[in-house]
Amino acid sequence: MLGAMEEGDELRFDRGAETPERIKAQLSRLVGLTAAQTARASSDALRAVGAHKDHFVVLAALAEFGPASQSALAGRARVYKSDLVAVLNELADGGWIRRTPDPADKRRNVITITDSGVRRLAELDQVLAGVNAHITAPLTREERDQLFALLNRVNTHLAGPRFRPESGA
Template identity: 40%
Template sequence: MSEHTDPLPALQRIQALPSWVLGRVAARGRSMVARAIGSEGAKMWHHAVLAAVSEYGPLAQAELGRRIALDPKDLVGVLNDLQAEGYVVREPDPRDRRKNAVTVTSGGEAMLARCAAAAEQANDALLAPLSAAEREQLMALLRRIGVEEPE
């Protein structure tokens, strides 16, 4: 039998863990960004795919999926949505005609800019209780614990 001297009940101990708090904040942030991007008529994956194609495109579908870690069958659905809206085009890749290359259109670039602005506004709302210095400190701390792998 272990001796536990923590005065908090079991659930409150769990809810006091940094990993629990970080998860709750992350879920709240994702929800806020999803709503903001949704107001532009897009979903989170639409935004991520548009950003990747804008940055790296024209890009083969398989390479795009690897870069953003999205399952190929899910990527096809996102690309179908984006192409139907005129935000991307898929054409045979000039380097390998057996593959499709994805390119963002001017309409896609405009949608990307709207989604990016909406996501920034949502993040500003999430961090509104913090001062500018506290925001910088929080981001520095999160990068430090999020980037380094435990040994």
């Protein structure tokens, strides 16, 4: 008999009873699982419209903070400047941004969002809103806010001093 479980589904899903207790108790695992799934959900949704995360993040930074050099943009959008190059190429190919040399400083490129870039951002924003709605579907409005608040607190806390096994509890 061998009670063979049907393999073939993916590893990021919890398997309930088959999962060791010690593992289920790890917050990092739970948060990691959830992150993987939300990441895939938005990644899939964005791919469906020919975009990916960095597209959104860069367009958003441009829309909210105005034109910027690539390095300023890299800082704001939290994308490595190395990786930003490819993203900007793609965005330029789509006509969503313009990359113009800065006359004041010839090293710099000034990145500007175009009108169609603004429309594109709205489109991606809507796509991601759908994803967010899907993700938080089982939660009430308050719970959603709670989750946000809790994660934010954990997150900003972790952004602080690095963990040292000795220090603290």
